[in-house]
Amino acid sequence: MAKEILRMEDVTKIYDNGFVANKNVTFWLHESEILALVGENGAGKTTLMKVLFGLETPQTGKVYMDGKEVKILNTLDAIEKGIGMVHQHFMLIPSLTVAENVVLGVEPMKNGLFDFKKAVEMTEEVAKKYNFNIDPMARVSDLSVGQMQKIEIMKVLIKGAKIIIMDEPTAVLTPQETEELFEQLILLRNSGHSIIFISHKLEEVKRICTRVTVLRHGYCLGSYDLKDMSEADISRLMVGRDVVLKIEKEDPTVGKTVLKIRNLVKNSASGKRVLDDVSFDIHEGEVIGIAGVEGNGQSALSDVLAGMESFSSGTVELNGHDIKGKNVHEIRQMGLAYIPEDRMQYGCAGDMSIRDNIIADRYFKKEYRNGLFINHKHIDEIVDQYIKDFEIACDDKREPVRMLSGGNIQKVVVAREFTSGSNFILANQPTRGIDVGAAEMIRKTIVKKSREEGTATLLISADLNEVLECSDRLLVMRKGKVVAAFRKANEVSEEELGEYMLGLKTMTPEEMEGLL
Incomplete structure (x- = not known):
């Protein structure tokens, strides 16, 4: 029987506004296990982990480590006790090197000054021990998202964490980067670490974890052995009803062109080309998906189409009207509906x-x-x-x-x-960080509107499952260009998509003829 190294008992956390985030939650973790923590948004997962990491103080509850009761006063105290947290949003300083980021908080000093050589040695030691193939001298701003994720884990390991909390670690990774991360997590588990894996991606939970703890509306519904459960069983516990994980849809009936993009170029303030000669059309009744590793032009395209940013050259026509020089309100009047990537900053007040x-x-x-x-x-x-x-x-x-x-x-x-x-919906990460129940409703509505109302939709998403399920045609963006196009999204595998996203494969203009 595996040894229990952590137990949180009867944890209740009520926020000042009266919101009950956790109600009498009991949670435990074994040595050398990867445990999934799942639940809908607002179910209390992040709050429970913030309590464990010393970011929140609960009204009631006890924490035991190795069978002894402990008080976790703050994050430094949690780190001292061997608990580390890899947050959903990276906490890295882009202008610094990998080594400088990894040793933040445990900086080696020599004669009162920062010892860079020692920092590189410390980073190399951790990288070698856990098989992280990463250059300590590289600048973080030059790295891929997958590499940044590794640095976050190395930061936690160098501080001696035995228990690692991972909040949605694969949200922005390609299938290939996710594979690499999983290899690393299994290596960590095999070397005696215990990992709490928070995720909405149930197929990943099934693959990498042995046990799952389910929260709903702040209550713990229990812990279960994953070998006895299907994805549908887990989502039923999370949501309280059956969730359809596959979207059934008939082929689209395509009408007139709603959005026409020709030779679109956009340069960033620093002169970098973020959109490079992009051309494609979207018609009534179809959902076009765009896949790509974050930072390859998808956000720039979204900003241009919504009127948030100007572009350098090329044309964009919405319902026959040129959008150049038009503001957000004017483009909305032409027929745009917009679900922005950052819902709090741009989506609502x-x-x-x-x-x-x-x-x-x-x-x-x-x-x-x-x-x-x-x-x-x-x-x-x-x-x-x-x-x-x-x-x-x-x-x-x-x-x-x-x-x-x-x-x-x-x-x-x-x-x-x-x-x-509106007859054109621009949906940028419409289900990011939200639970399976809400995501299911949004995805079904996107497909329903295209089929029943003839809406044209551009779906930009880092969730490959979502792009493949909802889209009719599918485009892949890399370094500001469209590098692949598929007539039927449901005929492409995630692995093949990942190869185009990472630049291992590219289509020629001839191969994309008639697909844009």
């Missing part, structure tokens, strides 16, 4: 109510007004209907959006954009 966020783009239209005045009764009826249709979990439509969980905030954004009457 956190302090405004759910109701006001949902009608922010239409209260000036005449059907929402009585003469000069806003027709509050009509708006309230519509908002109540949308809250029901989009399954937004809230106490009251007048509560500020920031009080909701990430998944529910995303549903507010989606409710507004999907009901705006």
Whole structure:
């Protein structure tokens, strides 16, 4: 029987606003195991781990390590006790080298000055021990996302962590980078480390973990042996109902061209070419997916199409109108609906109510007004209907959006954009960091709108499963160019996509003829 090295017992954490994040949660971890921690957004996973890492103080609960009760006062105390956390958003300084990042917090000194040579030696030692193939002298800004993930793990290891918390570690990795990460995690497990693996990707949970602990609405539903469970079993526990993990869709009926992009070029402020001669069309009734490792032009393309950024040359026409020089509001009037990558910064106003966020783009239209005045009764009826249709979990439509969980905030954004009457939807990471239930609803709605209303959709997503499930045609971007195109997304494997994303393969213009 494996030795228990950590137990959290009856942990309750209630935030100042009255939100109960964890309610009497009991959680344990064995030596040399990879344990999955799963649950919908707002289920309390991150809060529980913040308690363990000393970032939050619970109202009640005890923590035992190796059978002895311990108090974790803060993050330094957690690190001292051998607990490390690799956060979802990297905490790296891009202008520094790998070695300088790895030793942050445990900097070697010589005669009162930072000892760079020693930092490189320390980094090389950790890299060698755990098989991390990475150059300590490389600058972080020049590295791939997968390499940055490795540095985050090395930072935790160099501080002596035996228990490693990994929050959504594969969210932005290609299948090949995920494979490499898994090899490393298995190596860590085999050398005596214990890993808590938080993920929404259930096929990964099944592959790499032996046990799963499920949280729902702040409560722990128990821990289960994964060998006895299917992905459907896990998602049923997380959501409380059956979730369809596959989207059934018939072939699209394609209509007229809605978006026409020709020879689009954009240079960044520093003169780097971030969009390099991009050309393709999107028609009524189809969902076009874009896959690519983050930072290969997808965000730049999204910013240009939404009117957030200008472009250097080329043309973009939406419903026959040139968007050059137009602002966000003007492009929306031409028929754009936009789900931005960063929902809190661009998707909603956190302090405004759910109701006001949902009608922010239409209260000036005449059907929402009585003469000069806003027709509050009509708006309230519509908002109540949308809250029901989009399954937004809230106490009251007048509560500020920031009080909701990430998944529910995303549903507010989606409710507004999907009901705006637009015929072009630009969806950038529409289900990032949200639970399987909310993601299922959003994906089904994207497909449904294309099939039933003839909407044209551009879906940009780092989740390859999502791109393959929802898209009709599929494009791959690398270094600002379209390097591959597929007529039917569901006929491409994740591995093949990964090869194009990493630049191991590229299609010629002739091969892409007729697919753009």
